[in-house]
Structures are given as structure tokens and as C-alpha cells.
Amino acid sequence: MSTPELTDIARQDITDGIAQQVVGAVIEAAGTILLLKRPADDFRGGTWELPSGKVEATDTDLFAALHREVTEETGLTISEVTGYLGAFDYTSGSGKHTRQHTWAVVVTNPDEVRLSEHDDSAWVATTRDHPVSDEVQRLIDAHLATVTS
Template sequence: MNTPDLDELTSADTADGIDQHVVGAVIDHDGTFLLLKRPTDDFRGGTWELPSGKVEPTDTDLYAALHREVTEETGLTISTITGYLGAFDYTSGSGKHTRQHTWTVTVANPAELHLSEHDESAWVVTTEQHPVSAEIQQLIDTHLSGPTD
């Protein structure tokens, strides 16, 4: 499994002036992955994205945040973190310099999907019918191009 040291990631982020960390997941299930559609009245409203969210002060590390965010947004439980796909930077709706770190994961209970923050979900094999941002597309392409280890 290709997974960088979490302390090295956060140290590099600090050195780069990152104000806010976000974690994201490509949830892989039987050759499909999960996309979520943001509510239209939200930041980047109406766009399709991966399950993701801010790292909170109560999270012990990026992995803890990843587990919490996947469960909060989807009701699913991560069973395995299978690899690290990379990161991208953006400016949040509140103007913070933000970096999203994204991993591939599998879940224990894919049939128990329950949305709490998004309008729609789709298990897909490509983003053709559910367009995503260029940054998310690059992460998905990395995932689809082969093993992350």
C-alpha cells in the first residue's frame, strides 16, 4: 500500500502555508466508486465529488478524520485504507488556503449508504455521467490506472 507518513504530510502542509486540511476517499466497491452531489445552495453547489471533509481539532490524525468523514457523509464504515492518491490545493468558501489529501478505501457495508450532507449519490465506473472537478478527475484517473501500492 502506497501511504506516506502522516506527520510528513502535515509538516509539508504547514511549511506550504496550508490553513485547513481536508480528507477525501475514493470508496472502491466491486469495480465501482462512490460519487456524491453537493446541495445547490452549498459551496461548489451542484457539483459531484468524493466523500470528503475538514479535519477537526478533535481528530487525532488524518486517518481519524478520514474515517469520521466517510461515516458522517455516507453512513459507511471504512474497512481498509488501500492507498494514497495525492493532494490538491484550493481556496475554501471562507477564504482559507486548503489542501485535500485523498486515499482509496474499501467499506464494510456498501449497501447501507445513507446520505447526510449531499443531495444524490451514485456508484459509478467512470465520471462520464457525473462530471467532477479537474482535481477530483485526476485523483480518480490515478485510482483507475492501477494499484496504489
């Protein structure tokens, strides 16, 4: 799995007029992927998603944001970033042109999920019973294609 340079990603986002960057993680453990359920009263409420969140001005780069967001949302610690899975664009709840960049990661303590911003979590082998957006499904499919090939 190849990983583009973070500076190339940032440069492309500026060129494309991206107002907000978001980072996301496909966390796999024992053949399952971690999904989080958004609070019902939140933007895209009730949907299942990957651990993800906004890049903050205090983040030194996208990887710093990725590590921070995974820890904030799940209590888990990333031990390795194994590859870049891609990105998708959307309009945020505040109307910003947003791009989510997602990486496959390994965590050191997958059995210690502690939620801070979501209603539920699930380690799943398939998203069949945990509907995700088409964009998130494409990222999961991209990840699964790399681990089974």
C-alpha cells in the same frame, strides 16, 4: 500504492501555509466508485465529489478524520485504507488556503449508503455522466491506474 507518513504530510502542509486540511476517500465496490452530489446552495453547489471533509481539532490524525468524514457523509465504515492517491489545493468558500488529501479505501457495507450532507449519491464506473472537478478526476484516474496495473 505507497502511503506517506501522516507526520510528513502534516509537516509539508505547515511549510506550505495550508490553513485547512481536508480528507477525501475513493471508495470502490464491484468496479464502481462512490460519488456524492453537493447541495445546490452550498460551496461548489451541484458538483459531484468524493466523500470528503475538513479535519477537525478533535481528530487525532488524518486517518481519524478520514474515518469520521466517510461515516458522517455516507454512513459507511472504512475497513481498510489501501493507499494514498494525492492531494490538491484550493481556496475554500471562507477564503482559506485548503489542501485535500485523498486515500483509496475499502468499506464493509457498500450497499448501505446513508446521506447526511449531500443531495444524491451514485456508484459509477465512469464520471462521464457525473461531472467532477479536474482535481477529483485526477485522483480517480490515479486510483484506476493502480487497480488496473
